[in-house]
Amino acid sequence: MATSKQNKELSGAQWARRFPGSRDTKDLNGTFRHAVEDFIHAMTEAGIKVEIDATYRPAKRSYLMHWAWRIANDKTDASSIPAMVGVDIEWQHPASAESMRAAKDMVDALSLRRLRTKPALRSQHNLGLAIDMSLTWRGAVSVKDANGKLVQIKSLPRNGMNRQLIEVGATYGVKKYAGSGRDVPHWSNNGR
Template identity: 70%
Template sequence: MTTHVTKLSGAHWVRRFDSSSNTRDLSGMFRYAVEDFIAAMTAAGIKVSVSATYRPLKRSYLMHWSWRIVNDGIDPSSIPSVPGVDIEWVHPTTAASVNAAREMVEALSIRRLRTKPALRSQHNAGLAVDMSICWRGAVSIKDATGALVQIKTGPRTGMNKQLIEVGATYGVKKYYDGIKDVPHWSNNGR
């Protein structure tokens, strides 16, 4: 008889199911749409830093449940298991369980996220990208048709309405509830 071995949750789990921050790991035409949008932003003097592209489902599972323990007070003993992830969410004390989940949230860089990470997202299909975007002053950026769009308004981040409209011309759409997941863009706004 074989014994199924589980391991206590904590920051060390983050390295087990790595995600990508490389646009080459995006799917099909979305990859080219993102790369073209980033090239247009860069040419306009906009600083872009990609933090996530493809994300395996197992990493999404860790993100979702660690965030829910910390932010929603979910009982760690109620978390369903997933094949291939032998994590043990329940520690000897509730405080230890929450602390381990908090370590994971920090290590996963989702502490500032204002909505629970999805168990399944466009990242899992290579159809989403998380980007930090910023610039100073006015910029002129080409949309996908080649038209020059001058952006003089704030904020000078990925939350700028005009920049969001430019991104949409490339097929790169800002998360529909942007303020809850500021860096998130995808093929469908989800």
């Protein structure tokens, strides 16, 4: 049964509080959870600061993130956004400038402003098989890979885009995002 336009709530920053996700590794799935926890442990022991931004994300939250970003950044026509069952949002405001402003407000409220690639409509986050984390360190660090071998990392950048750290993560089964665009914090079980 379709929801009438009158029963829908206009888009805006208030939607960022709906369908909350998780930042806890306990909400990750099966063996991926253990792989992530082992990788994080190895990084923190090496002196890498790890800040978890997201783990599990409900599909409804992915929908909000994807379309708010697309309207705000790709100038997608708000009237063309497909509905999602259980999300009674009206993307199209009376004026297109209002639709754009509401989408930008949502992007800000969802902490997507600095994201350089559109959030996936369907994501490994929805399955508990992805994690977004900010990683930083100073100087050289020595990180144990999953085989117990110490890998000294002297190269730049000193964040999650470091090639050597990406290789270490892969030994645990935690793979850096390898899709189009640039999603600095995203790691998953399959690189997507």
